[in-house]
Amino acid sequence: MSMMQCRRFLKGEQNMRVSDIETPAVIIDQDVVERNLQTWQKYCNRHGIANRPHIKTHKLLELARLQLRLGAVGITCQKLGEAEVMAQVADDILVTYNVVGQAKLQRLVDLARQIRLSVTADHPTVVHGLSEAMQKESRPLPVLVECDTGLGRCGVQTPVEALDLAKQIADSQGLQFGGLMTYPTSIPKGTDFMNEVVRLITQAGLSVPVVSGGGTPQMWDAHKAEVFTEHRAGTYIYHDRYTVEKGAARLDDCALRVVATVVSRPTAHRAILDAGSKALSSDLLGLSGHGVIVGFPQASIVRMSEEHGVVESPGAPLTWEIGQRLQIIPNHVCVVSNLFDQVHAIRQNRVEEIWNVAARGRLQ
Amino acid sequence: MSMMQCRRFLKGEQNMRVSDIETPAVIIDQDVVERNLQTWQKYCNRHGIANRPHIKTHKLLELARLQLRLGAVGITCQKLGEAEVMAQVADDILVTYNVVGQAKLQRLVDLARQIRLSVTADHPTVVHGLSEAMQKESRPLPVLVECDTGLGRCGVQTPVEALDLAKQIADSQGLQFGGLMTYPTSIPKGTDFMNEVVRLITQAGLSVPVVSGGGTPQMWDAHKAEVFTEHRAGTYIYHDRYTVEKGAARLDDCALRVVATVVSRPTAHRAILDAGSKALSSDLLGLSGHGVIVGFPQASIVRMSEEHGVVESPGAPLTWEIGQRLQIIPNHVCVVSNLFDQVHAIRQNRVEEIWNVAARGRLQ
Numbered sequence: 001m002s003m004m005q006c007r008r009f010l011k012g013e014q015n016m017r018v019s020d021i022e023t024p025a026v027i028i029d030q031d032v033v034e035r036n037l038q039t040w041q042k043y044c045n046r047h048g049i050a051n052r053p054h055i056k057t058h059k060l061l062e063l064a065r066l067q068l069r070l071g072a073v074g075i076t077c078q079k080l081g082e083a084e085v086m087a088q089v090a091d092d093i094l095v096t097y098n099v100v101g102q103a104k105l106q107r108l109v110d111l112a113r114q115i116r117l118s119v120t121a122d123h124p125t126v127v128h129g130l131s132e133a134m135q136k137e138s139r140p141l142p143v144l145v146e147c148d149t150g151l152g153r154c155g156v157q158t159p160v161e162a163l164d165l166a167k168q169i170a171d172s173q174g175l176q177f178g179g180l181m182t183y184p185t186s187i188p189k190g191t192d193f194m195n196e197v198v199r200l201i202t203q204a205g206l207s208v209p210v211v212s213g214g215g216t217p218q219m220w221d222a223h224k225a226e227v228f229t230e231h232r233a234g235t236y237i238y239h240d241r242y243t244v245e246k247g248a249a250r251l252d253d254c255a256l257r258v259v260a261t262v263v264s265r266p267t268a269h270r271a272i273l274d275a276g277s278k279a280l281s282s283d284l285l286g287l288s289g290h291g292v293i294v295g296f297p298q299a300s301i302v303r304m305s306e307e308h309g310v311v312e313s314p315g316a317p318l319t320w321e322i323g324q325r326l327q328i329i330p331n332h333v334c335v336v337s338n339l340f341d342q343v344h345a346i347r348q349n350r351v352e353e354i355w356n357v358a359a360r361g362r363l364q
Numbered sequence: 365m366s367m368m369q370c371r372r373f374l375k376g377e378q379n380m381r382v383s384d385i386e387t388p389a390v391i392i393d394q395d396v397v398e399r400n401l402q403t404w405q406k407y408c409n410r411h412g413i414a415n416r417p418h419i420k421t422h423k424l425l426e427l428a429r430l431q432l433r434l435g436a437v438g439i440t441c442q443k444l445g446e447a448e449v450m451a452q453v454a455d456d457i458l459v460t461y462n463v464v465g466q467a468k469l470q471r472l473v474d475l476a477r478q479i480r481l482s483v484t485a486d487h488p489t490v491v492h493g494l495s496e497a498m499q500k501e502s503r504p505l506p507v508l509v510e511c512d513t514g515l516g517r518c519g520v521q522t523p524v525e526a527l528d529l530a531k532q533i534a535d536s537q538g539l540q541f542g543g544l545m546t547y548p549t550s551i552p553k554g555t556d557f558m559n560e561v562v563r564l565i566t567q568a569g570l571s572v573p574v575v576s577g578g579g580t581p582q583m584w585d586a587h588k589a590e591v592f593t594e595h596r597a598g599t600y601i602y603h604d605r606y607t608v609e610k611g612a613a614r615l616d617d618c619a620l621r622v623v624a625t626v627v628s629r630p631t632a633h634r635a636i637l638d639a640g641s642k643a644l645s646s647d648l649l650g651l652s653g654h655g656v657i658v659g660f661p662q663a664s665i666v667r668m669s670e671e672h673g674v675v676e677s678p679g680a681p682l683t684w685e686i687g688q689r690l691q692i693i694p695n696h697v698c699v700v701s702n703l704f705d706q707v708h709a710i711r712q713n714r715v716e717e718i719w720n721v722a723a724r725g726r727l728q
Contacts, residue, residue: 022467022728056670078671079638097671098627100638100687103386122628125686153672154628154636263462264486264518272518274443274464278702279727283646306420306698307442307461307727308517322489323464334670338642338703341725361705363643363671364386 016351018344023261023325024275026336026343030352032255033063033237040219040236041071047223052076052094054214054234055086057334059359060343063237065089074116076214076232080104081362084111088358092116094212096146096181096232098126098154104364105133108141118142120181122155127168127175134174142178143169144212147197149182149190159196166201166208179208183232184215185225194227217246240333241292242285256343257294257327258336260309268317273301273309275328279339280304283332291328301328380715382708387625387689388639390700390707394716396619397427397601404583404600405435411587416440416458418578418598419450421698423723424707427601429453438480440578440596444471445726447481452722456480458576460510460545460596462490462518468728469497472505482506484545486519491532491539498538506542507533508576511561513546513554523560530565530572543572547596548579549589558591581610604697605656606649620707621658621691622700624673632681637665637673639692643703644668647696655692665692 018027044051053067054076064075064086074092077083083093084107092115099108099119111117112134121127121143134141145165148155156162162180170177180197182190190213198208213225214232216239222231235242238256239249258279264272280290282304290301290309299313309328311318320326330336337343338360345353382391408415417431418440428439428450438456441447447457448471456479463472463483475481476498485491485507498505509529512519520526526544534541544561546554554577562572577589578596580603586595599606602620603613622643628636644654646668654665654673663677673692675682684690694700701707702724709717 022465024727097638098686100625100627101386122630123686126628129687148630152634153630153669153674155630157630261464263464264490266486266512266517266519266521270516274461275727277645277647277699281641281646282648282699283641305517306702310517322462322487323493335641335646338670339725340727361703363388363639363704 018349023259024279025259026340027346029255050230052232054232057234059357061089061358081364082359085359087115095119118178120144120146122146131172140176143175144178144181147182149193162197163200179210181212185213191225216243238333241331254329262320262324271311275309276304276307278306281335291330294327382713388643389623390704392709393619414594416596418596421598423721425453425722445728446723449723451479459483482542484508484510486510495536504540507539508542508545511546513557526561527564543574545576549577555589580607602697605695618693620697626684626688635675639673640668640671642670645699655694658691
């Protein structure tokens with residue numbers, strides 16, 4: 001079924017069902033999404049944690065809107081390009097990224113005039129660029145200091161560096177010190193680091209309005225990391241094989257699945273799916289095989305080409321025939337969202353809506 | 365620089381240079397592309413091999429057109445959705461895939477009315493579906509038998525199975541036996557297999573119009589695999605770190621690069637780029653690290669998040685400052701094309717055109 005046919009279905013000519021969708025395709029179970037969002041929002045409310053979900057996982061206007069309606073204080077974007085899209089539905093966006101270069105800084109200024117934008121920085125050069133861009137603006141830009149509490153990615157390396165950068169931000173025209181940010185929240189290493197930074201900054205006479213942590217695997221321990229005032233979870237909306245392996249969810253909390261078709265049965269123990277690395281991505285995240293094939297625990301996608309998933313079942317022969325449809329829970333759901341232009345929002349087996357992945361490919 | 369600004373540049377208001385492109389972005393060196401295409405076409409001409417390039421690597425109308433103009437007999441697509449897009453510029457397309465299911469078969473019939481379409485099949489069920497769909501068409505659909513000559517993906521497993529399927533195709537209404545196909549061309553295993561199939565089919569009174577091999581790593585040995593009449597190479601248009609490692613090209617034959625910016629310098633030995641797995645993909649193809657950073661052999665992208673590339677230089681400290689721009693030759697270029705909506709076609713340092721990646725995301 002082509003997209004054009006899909007739209008006809010949705011206009012009520014017929015009821016479109018999951019079995020009508022042409023594969024490979026993404027389905028989103030809205031009941032599961034709503035349960036995931038509500039459960040986490042309740043947890044945040046109970047523990048007084050501000051919920052600022054990361055939209056990189058879904059990149060959908062529809063679900064950002066839902067997250068906000070259920071109680072999120074704002075959203076998180078990784079790239080400015082994502083924030084520009086999400087500004088259609090969100091008026092409070094934190095971009096957890098060093099915004100660098102004249103063209104991006106001009107876009108940042110434009111966006112900061114439209115919504116309550118905040119960003120992170122981890123270096124005096126970044127703060128300097130932000131201040132130069134923002135200096136003539138009437139409303140100062142909140143800038144949070146990104147701290148590397150063990151991941152080894154961005155972030156200042158020591159609490160003293162964090163203090164120095166906070167002071168620089170507070171002293172910079174067009175900016176205000178917005179607090180602290182790290183990813184992911186880790187206990188006790190991350191909390192020890194952040195406690196020390198808060199102590200130093202408070203001692204220096206500045207207040208720390210926000211301490212922002214993040215990550216889905218550790219989300220249910222967020223309340224133990226008392227120094228944090230807000231949490232940025234992304235994957236929690238859909239969950240995936242990785243967050244299940246990490247104990248943050250069960251398999252039936254996984255809301256996104258890739259629907260695929262068996263297109264070849266070369267041997268009794270091998271089947272080929274029409275979903276390869278251009279549908280599932282090749283992210284392994286330390287797991288073995290590419291996703292969980294729902295209902296077939298003995299079968300595994302052992303390797304992929306771009307448009308082929310190679311399934312092997314070393315034990316019993318596979319009974320699938322050519323044309324059989326399967327559903328796959330991906331290893332890493334965030335990269336799958338970025339490979340599809342559209343996703344199918346379902347309830348039970350009915351396709352209710354087709355959503356454009358509005359922020360897909362917004363890398364810049 | 366936003367896309368809108370880019371277009372203004374291209375309209376001649378200013379000359380756009382590579383240093384003006386907002387990152388992360390893809391640049392395509394047209395001089396290198398033309399050299400790669402011409403060299404391979406000359407090789408094919410010299411050896412009497414029909415050149416049927418695979419467009420999955422670039423997914424661009426502009427480059428499919430160029431491949432055909434330089435002498436390709438037609439093009440190859442992996443998915444029907446790619447072929448539907450490419451039909452704008454190509455009138456001879458081989459889809460090297462089992463086309464399965466009513467919706468896709470209807471699309472196949474529609475496409476076969478517009479262009480000279482051919483497809484592959486590796487199972488009686490697939491042939492049966494094709495015949496049912498094509499039976500009322502005036503022009504028969506050429507169907508090639510896919511043979512598994514060692515990859516362990518799709519394809520019949522034995523020469524006798526290939527013979528049986530060829531006979532079924534020849535006897536099927538709406539179809540004609542189009543020849544044989546395998547991927548990749550391997551010597552001697554693949555040639556032994558294909559020679560045996562040709563012998564069996566010829567003995568049975570059928571002619572084998574095409575024997576189609578493929579792959580870039582082995583392309584320069586294609587003339588040694590005498591049984592093959594045509595070759596489907598994809599990556600050869602751009603090359604990448606993998607095909608260089610395999611000896612099919614040198615680094616300066618790599619026509620596609622990802623331009624990235626250093627956005628963070630957390631330590632003397634670590635830098636963070638604004639290109640992560642959503643720009644470079646996480647395909648390793650057995651290599652260590654994620655691409656070659658041009659001009660900096662001592663630095664390596666050791667790991668990636670979705671929007672961060674983590675560069676480490678274990679020997680000498682990195683001298684890069686925040687804002688510095690780098691160019692990366694990806695491990696696997698075909699999946700990178702699929703992550704960008706647009707690419708920048710350059711000569712020397714000038715951006716000549718911005719091309720839409722027309723067949724990006726055409727998974728179905």
